[in-house]
Structure formats: structure tokens, C-alpha cells
Amino acid sequence: MSVILAAFTSDPNLLGCELHRLAxxxxxxxEHRANAMGVGTYAQDEVLLRRFASDEALELAxxxxxxxxxALLFHGGRLPVGLSLEDNTQPFRARRWLFGHQxxxxxxxxxxxxxxxxxxxxxxxxxRGGTDSEVLFGVFLRHLRDLGRTDxxxxxxxxxxxxxxxxxxxxMKAAFDSGVTRTPTLNLVATNGSLLxxxxxxxxxxxxxxxxxxxxxxxxGVTPGTPESQPAVGAHxxxxxxxxxxxxxxxxxxxxxxQGTTLVVGPDLQVHHLHEA
Numbered sequence: 001m002s003v004i005l006a007a008f009t010s011d012p013n014l015l016g017c018e019l020h021r022l023a024x025x026x027x028x029x030x031e032h033r034a035n036a037m038g039v040g041t042y043a044q045d046e047v048l049l050r051r052f053a054s055d056e057a058l059e060l061a062x063x064x065x066x067x068x069x070x071a072l073l074f075h076g077g078r079l080p081v082g083l084s085l086e087d088n089t090q091p092f093r094a095r096r097w098l099f100g101h102q103x104x105x106x107x108x109x110x111x112x113x114x115x116x117x118x119x120x121x122x123x124x125x126x127x128r129g130g131t132d133s134e135v136l137f138g139v140f141l142r143h144l145r146d147l148g149r150t151d152x153x154x155x156x157x158x159x160x161x162x163x164x165x166x167x168x169x170x171x172m173k174a175a176f177d178s179g180v181t182r183t184p185t186l187n188l189v190a191t192n193g194s195l196l197x198x199x200x201x202x203x204x205x206x207x208x209x210x211x212x213x214x215x216x217x218x219x220x221g222v223t224p225g226t227p228e229s230q231p232a233v234g235a236h237x238x239x240x241x242x243x244x245x246x247x248x249x250x251x252x253x254x255x256x257x258x259q260g261t262t263l264v265v266g267p268d269l270q271v272h273h274l275h276e277a
Contacts, residue, residue, distance in 0.1 A: 001030040002077030002090075002246075004102040004206075005063075006189045008070065008196035009241040010269050012042075015072060016064035018211055018241040020219040025254075027247035028058050028076055036089040037076035040098040041069040042193040047093050051085070052076075071191045075100040079131075088129035092137045095151060096192040099140060101133035102246045103185025103202055105171065110178045115139060115171070140167040140190060157195040161264035161274045164188055168201045189244055198244045199262040207254040208263055210271060211241040240269040 005026055009015050028037075035054040040047060048065065052058055063074055075090035091100040105111065112135060116124055119138045123145070127134050143163045144150045168186040175184050185202030200206040215237050216222055222232050242265045248254055257263060262274040 001204075002075060002102050003028060003030045003034075004100045004187060004189055004244070004246045005072075005074040006100070006191065006196060006198065006244040007072045007241055008191060008265055008269070009239065010267075011235060011239045012068035012070045014217075014235065014239050015041075015069050015241075016061070017217050017219050017236070018239070018243075019060045019064050019072075020217070021211055022060055022243065025248060025250050026060070026243075026245045027249055028060070028063075028074070030076075030247055031078060034076050034078050036079045036085055037074075038089045038091060039063045039072060039074040040091045040093060041065040041067075041072050043067045043069065047096060047098065047193070049091070049093055051089055069193075071098070071193050071196060073098045073100050073189060073191055075102070077102075083130050088131050088134070090131075090133060092134055094126060094137070094141055097141070097150075098191050099133075099137040100189045101136050102187040102189075102206070103204055105132040105136075105175060105184040105186075106180055106182040110180070111135075111171070111174050115174060118142065120145065136167065136171060136186070136188065139170055140164060140188070143167050143170075153194060155192070155195065157197065157264040157266035158272065158274065160190070160192075160195055161197045161199070161262040161272075164190055164197045165199045165201075165262045165274060168199055172201060187246060194267060196242060196244070196265040197262060198257070200257040200259055202259070204246065206244065206246055206257045207248055207251070208242060208244045208257065208271065209254045210269070211239075211243065213237045213239045242269060242271060
């Protein structure tokens with residue numbers, strides 16, 4: 001079983017602090033044999049990916065980038081023997097987009113060819129691995145392309161959310177039409193650094209929380225006694241972060257997305273739900 005974790009913050013300088021606040025709340029491994037673990041972050045105009053070795057002591061601090069970043073997307077899971085870690089480790093990247101899929105699609109072998117055939121050639125070439133997750137990413141990108149919004153920095157969070165859920169529902173319909181009786185698990189998360197969208201389709205849960213500002217930060221040494229004149233105090237008070245996670249150690253303060261629901265978050269860090277019929 002794979003794990004997904006995403007964070008979208010109002011202060012890119014404090015992303016590491018927000019990860020520190022999540023200590024004891026989230027899991028980064030659902031099984032000890034996880035061998036495909038990666039994290040994507042942003043550094044100004046660049047999208048950066050890092051991979052982790054299967055024997056690495058993975059902690060939340062390990063995910064923090066050495067640079068400022070508005071968003072982070074982590075995925076950890078186990079790939080079957082024969083699949084390249086280089087080509088198949090999530091999150092996947094295309095231009096400004098990072099994408100992760102937690103779950104599985106039963107009967108992919110009967111769905112893969114027609115779904116790939118539905119992609120324009122340039123997107124088909126980007127699917128280098130053998131996972132259902134990368135095909136899902138291709139379908140998501142096709143829906144964005146059809147709207148002419150793939151690289152639009154002004155893309156509205158609600159539009160991105162509808163695109164994500166449309167991609168999920170397309171794959172679910174394809175599975176049903178091909179005779180697959182087991183409902184796919186499609187917990188999908190995507191970000192372009194300016195917004196965060198996530199949807200839950202299937203039995204496996206997906207959670208979110210909103211971290212509010214606080215004038216305390218153990219990581220930065222900010223305490224209630226730190227003078228208000230220190231810039232760090234105001235910065236920590238103003239920070240806001242929305243976090244999406246599939247596996248929790250402590251559920252207090254977290255909200256579980258209901259099935260068929262898409263969460264959308266824009267630069268204002270307000271959380272909105274799209275409910276699909």
C-alpha cells in the first residue's frame with residue numbers, strides 16, 4: 001500500500017517548519033518494504049524531484065527542501081520486480097505540474113492501451129514507466145490540454161479540481177466498461193505550485209487539515225517569550241498551510257474526504273469541496 005502527503009503553504013520560507021509541526025501525525029511508510037519514495041518541490045521556476053533509498057531513515061525533516069517552496073508532494077510505495085525505480089517512482093512531473101496517485105486500478109492491462117491511445121502523441125511519449133499512476137497523470141494532462149490551460153498561471157483552483165475529478169471518473173468508467181468489477185482506488189493529488197487539488201474515489205481514505213499561524217516554532221527557536229520585534233514572530237503568526245495525507249498516526253484535527261469529493265485550495269489557502277454526482 002502506498003502513502004501520499006502534500007502540503008501547500010502561504011510562506012514558502014516556512015515549509016520546513018510546517019513539516020516539523022506534522023511530527024507524530026502522519027506516516028511516510030505504510031509497509032517496511034517500500035522501495036519507491038520521492039518528493040517534489042519548487043525552487044522559483046524549477047520543479048525539483050528527489051528520490052530516497054529504500055534503506056534510508058525517512059523522516060518528515062528529510063522531505064524539507066533546502067530552498068523555499070510553496071508546495072510539496074511526497075509519495076512512497078513498493079514497485080513490483082522488473083519496474084524501473086527511475087521511471088516509475090512518484091510523484092510524476094510535467095512542466096509545472098506534480099502528480100501523485102495513491103491506490104490501484106484492477107485490470108490495468110485491459111485499460112492501458114485504450115487510455116494511452118486517447119492521449120496526444122506528446123503526452124503518450126511522456127509515459128515512460130509501466131504504472132497505472134503515470135497513465136492517470138497523462139489523462140489529467142489531456143483534460144488540461146483540451147481546455148488550453150496546461151501552462152496557465154492563472155488557472156482557477158476550481159477548474160483544476162474539476163479536471164482532476166473528470167480524469168478520475170473517466171478511468172473509473174473505462175474500468176467499468178471493460179468489465180472490471182472491483183472499483184479502482186483513485187486518491188489523486190496535483191499541484192502546479194500555485195494551487196493544490198486532491199480527490200478521493202474508492203474505499204481508501206484521504207484526509208486533510210489546515211495549519212493555522214502560531215508564534216511558536218521549535219525548529220526556529222521561536223517561543224512565547226520571543227520579542228514581537230523579531231521578524232520571525234510575525235512570519236510564523238501569518239503562516240497558513242493545507243496538508244493532504246493518506247495515512248495518519250493521530251487523526252485529531254484532520255478531516256476525512258468523503259468518496260467522490262475533490263478538495264481545492266488556491267493562493268488564499270481557503271479550502272473548498274467539489275462534490276461529484
